[in-house]
Amino acid sequence: MRRAFLLLSLATLALLSYALYQAMVVAPTEATMGEVQRIFYYHVPSAVVAFTLFAINFLLSIVYVARRSPRVDALAVSTAEVGVVFCTVVLVTGPLWARPVWGIWWTWDARLTSTLLLWLIYVSYLLLRRYSTSGQTPLLAAVLAIFGFLDVPFVYLANRLFRTQHPQPVYFGGGGADPRMTHALLLNMAAFACFALLVCWVRYNLERGRQELDDAYGVRARQGNARSAGVSP
Amino acid sequence: MKFLYAAYAVTWLIHIGYLSILTARGRRLREEVEQLRREKPDAFTG
Numbered sequence: 001m002r003r004a005f006l007l008l009s010l011a012t013l014a015l016l017s018y019a020l021y022q023a024m025v026v027a028p029t030e031a032t033m034g035e036v037q038r039i040f041y042y043h044v045p046s047a048v049v050a051f052t053l054f055a056i057n058f059l060l061s062i063v064y065v066a067r068r069s070p071r072v073d074a075l076a077v078s079t080a081e082v083g084v085v086f087c088t089v090v091l092v093t094g095p096l097w098a099r100p101v102w103g104i105w106w107t108w109d110a111r112l113t114s115t116l117l118l119w120l121i122y123v124s125y126l127l128l129r130r131y132s133t134s135g136q137t138p139l140l141a142a143v144l145a146i147f148g149f150l151d152v153p154f155v156y157l158a159n160r161l162f163r164t165q166h167p168q169p170v171y172f173g174g175g176g177a178d179p180r181m182t183h184a185l186l187l188n189m190a191a192f193a194c195f196a197l198l199v200c201w202v203r204y205n206l207e208r209g210r211q212e213l214d215d216a217y218g219v220r221a222r223q224g225n226a227r228s229a230g231v232s233p
Numbered sequence: 234m235k236f237l238y239a240a241y242a243v244t245w246l247i248h249i250g251y252l253s254i255l256t257a258r259g260r261r262l263r264e265e266v267e268q269l270r271r272e273k274p275d276a277f278t279g
Contacts, residue, residue: 020241039240046244085251089244096240195248202255209262216269216276 005201012194019191022184030181039097040181045189046089047115049196051152053083054122058149061142073138074207078200080125080145086196087119102165110158111166118155121148 023041030037060076063069094112095105106112125148129141159166170177177185269276 035234036236038237042241042244085247089247092243092247093240096236096243100236199248199252199255202252202259206255206259206262209259209266213262213265213269216266216273 005198008194008198008201012191012198015187015191015194019184019187022180022187027181027184028178033101036097036100039093041184041188043090043093043097044185045192046086046093048189049192050083050086050090051156052193053079053086053196053200054118054149054152057083057145058152061145061149064138064142065146068139070138070211071208073142074204074211075200076142076145077126077129077207078203080122081203082196082199084119084122084126085199086192087115087122090115091119098165107165109164109166110162111155111164114151114155114158118148118151121151124148 019041023038027038027041029035057076057079060072060079064072064076094115098107099105121144125141125144128144129137132140134140158164159168171182176182
């Protein structure tokens, strides 16, 4: 397992470097926005990875509600947390792209506002998991995640359903782009997807370790109670 | 160009920051496990 992790890490590093080269050097400069348009190669893949992780979290949350498996719960929290990190990247790189192109950092249009709302929903999910002391916390979090995910399709459709400052889609309904741009975009998507997989792997192992420690504390507490009651644990 | 470089730099700062948090959490977890093992060697059944 350690060997597979190391191999995937090296492959991801190589892919990220090559994707960066494609984005910065090979992809042509966009005619109207100029060099700043290259933020696209980090902004869009981060959004795609975040939404994919939230979709996986949604499915895992449904499975958790049905089966109550700690492994599924650990995987669910991992995908949500890494998804929030990628969504943070989207919310930070977006304004850095908007300022030179639109002349403003932010506007309350449907796409931007629903993305911020999505981030807040999943931050709430993580805060619930962090600070709730109820034994039902994983179940409550799973239910929140199931309803919270409903915002993802809305974010996706927001610039199709409403007039937004955010540009209309380039792919899936738009006019497409130069093949070199598409190539750089797909490479960056693959690279960030591999990176997200690695980080989820680390986060999952951490969560499983935390669950085992909590179980061990439970054993210790039971042993302590049994000893004070004068019975063998 | 400064916005482009800022966006790329901030992306990696966010990811590196999160990886640092995970590393610190992992270290704390290992310390807790070691402490529990010292206090109660039979606490871990696995």
